[in-house]
Amino acid sequence: MPRRTLIALCSLCAPFLVSLALYVPQGQAQDRSYSEEPTGGVHLPSAPLAGQFDATAVTVNPAGLSLLESPNLTLALDLAREEGAARSGPGGGIYYASKLGGGVLPSLGWGISLEWLRPPRAELTPDPGTPTRLTNSFSLPMGSNASLGFAWHHFYDDVGTLGGLDTYDLGWQSRFGAHWAAGLVVRDLGAPEIAGQTVQRRYEAEIVTRPLGTDRLEVALGGRIGETDADLGNGRGIDGWLKWSARLARGVYFRGEAGTESLTRITTTGTAVTEEYLRDYRVSSGLEFSFGSLGTAAYGTLLRNADGDTKATGGTLVARISPVQIPSVLPEGKRTRFARNLSTFANPARRCSPLW
Secondary structure (H helix, E strand, C coil): CCHHHHHHHHHHHHHHHHHHHHHHHHHHHEEEEEECCCCCCCCCCCCCCCCCCCCCHHHHCHHHHHHCCCCEEEEEEEEECCCCCCCCCCEEEEEEEEEEEECCEEEEEEEEEEEEECCCHHHEECCCCCCEEEEEEEEEEECCCEEEEEEEEEEECCCCCCCCCEEEEEEEEEEECCCEEEEEEEECCCCCEECCEECCCEEEEEEEECCCCCCCEEEEEEEEEECCCCECCCCECEEEEEEEEEEEECCEEEEEEEEEEEEEEEEEECCEEEEEEEEEEEEEEEEEEECCCEEEEEEEEEEECCCCCEEEEEEEEEEEECCCCCCCCCCHHHHHHHHHHCCCCCCCCCCCCCCC
């Protein structure tokens, strides 16, 4: 090949080869992850901080345990796509709550839960692993309508950074007649350290209203603020949500939650590390069916992420068993037989008003 032709060919190919050389390392070296407090539990859509509680109060707001009238067992399973996830929450849990004492001794609310957590490890930092979280909670009444609760979480894990960690939550709740209720929770009260990073305290508050004074319609407005990351100017470290519950028919409820959460996305390119403060939006909604002593619910979740993409991310299944009889979707004859089948755990003769 003539020398001039070779030089001309190299001149044409050089820009392409240089661009390829620059592009490939950048694509391979760039790594994105989301910074999050890794101590949260299973995602429980519309689980309340105030108002009407079930056994999930063990982890959501331990103060609510004092309001349970009888033993309550709840099972939950959250399934979510790992790709593109920016939050923990997938996994399964068993929650049990009851009362201790009474009579001469003070009546204490007590509960225990065991959660198998499967967060999106590839998307989060520090690596949360695949932990199991054991929670013990207690609640002490403060008068006839308010209570204070304490939760102790212990993590078991041989993979990630949470194994052996102990952390604590403090909660308060109160009801104001049949129309209003409020709840407060402090998460990670001791601000533990994980992989050299301090987990910030988060302060959550929620106010609930029943405009009609019954469970026909319930609306809750709540928010969360981080102790160290919060910036009122740009909204960093501040989350908010709206929850609702509407009784569509006897034993049929439409429940849901719409919320927005602040995110910190960490991008690593070679030795350069940059942080972006972003926000995503999530809606979870579904139907709950009551069969008296047994209730089941199914929720679907839709996410609009920080990049503007909207997609379905998964769903949550919840089942509860309690002696408290919630008006059933079943006809009277079938409802009686169904309650008899659950008699080992529930008392079919006991009825409960849906009022607070």
